Amino acid sequence: MLAAMPPQPPSAASRDEPVIRDRGDACPGALRLHAADDGFLARVRVPGGMLDADAALLLADAADRLGDGHIDLTSRGNAQLRGLGAGCGGELQSVLVRAGLLPAPTHERVRNIVASPLTGLDGLGLPDVAPWVAELDRLLCASAPAAGLSGRFLFALDDGRGDVTSLAADVNLTALDADRALLWTADPTDALLVAAADAPRAALVAAAYFLDAVREAGTRAWRIAELPAEQALGSGELRVRLAAAGVEATVVRANARRSPAPEPGIVQGPDGAAALSVLAPLGRLTTAQWRLLAGLTGRVRLTPWRGIVVPGLPAHAAAQELAALAEAGLVTAPDDPWRSVTACTGRPGCAKSLADVRADARAAVARATGPLPVHWSGCERRCGHPRGTAWVDVVATPTGYDLSASGRTPRLGLSTCELPAALADARRTTSHDAAKK
Known part of the structure; x- marks a missing residue:
């Protein structure tokens, strides 16, 4: 069967298709656990990915x-616990309260804030947006209406390098300099x-x-991109609303900078x-x-690319500590075969999965290298x-794996033996074709 959602071309932001939801948002949280085949799952929101020891x-x-x-990292820089027992909710809540990770139980699923992971760390002279993270989180938790946001609604706070504003967030802020910022949806x-x-x-x-807009449209849209066209958010109306809130704003035309994830x-x-x-x-530790x-160092930053940044090391100790992390099984170099390979949970954790995609990815990773990312x-x-x-x-199907890539004819029903060569070819030639365009 032809893949229903082919990869986006390079530099094109992936957007959710506009839909009208007919049910509520069931996105898991730290208090609303999700029943999986390997036990219950808790998703703990970590605004900006910033954690202390x-x-x-x-x-x-x-x-x-x-x-x-184990602790899983998500594509929003959050943390997941799996294999939880059905009766652990109260104990888990107590742990999260002690950790400071549950400041507002009514809002715990809406604290989806990603921020440039290297902000304030790499000496590029870009503004440090870490204070934005703390302030936006405080404002979210203090706003009663904000509890109505879905667990999928995403804020991206970018320091100007253009990494997290490439993630198709619902609300984007990017720093122009220490005094000015751009806001868009x-x-x-x-x-x-x-x-x-x-x-x-x-x-x-x-x-x-x-x-x-959701109330006026009478829908259950979870994301801004899901609103009907007639309810699309406009910068003019947003400017009026900002003025009413005491925020001066000017409509401008700007080109958003794009940059990749930290290497x-x-x-x-x-x-x-x-x-x-x-x-x-x-994404599993x-x-x-x-x-x-x-x-x-007593501090870590989780990234939306299932990575971890450790700030605050003396430069002279960095190489030794990096070697220790490599020895522990983490990816520490850009040429590592795992550098851009991701996968869903797959079997046995997910009842909907048709394959143990993580095991199959591990079997193929060393023989299917290439510059283009791959997702199983x-x-x-x-x-x-x-x-x-x-x-x-x-994508796993009842008859094998379907493989597709932008600009190439999909290959359907591949066996696990056929996959490594086909995948390596797609990762190399598709990336080359995209570069020529």
């Missing part, structure tokens, strides 16, 4: 005592210029505008400081790996697929 270690303890001894060319000090408040106003390795910072950027193969990362899906839902980039799409 105390919170990180409490999560690891919970994963060991209540779950399967669907289209960066139709943006609003606001003062940097007002940026988090402006983002909340944009989210409230979306909620009003694995050492990130040189100012004043002799360094950070380490690593990835977790298939053992609690031993997690504790090792949390113990390096156990069914046509393609959970966790890449955003804002082209990728090679590998």
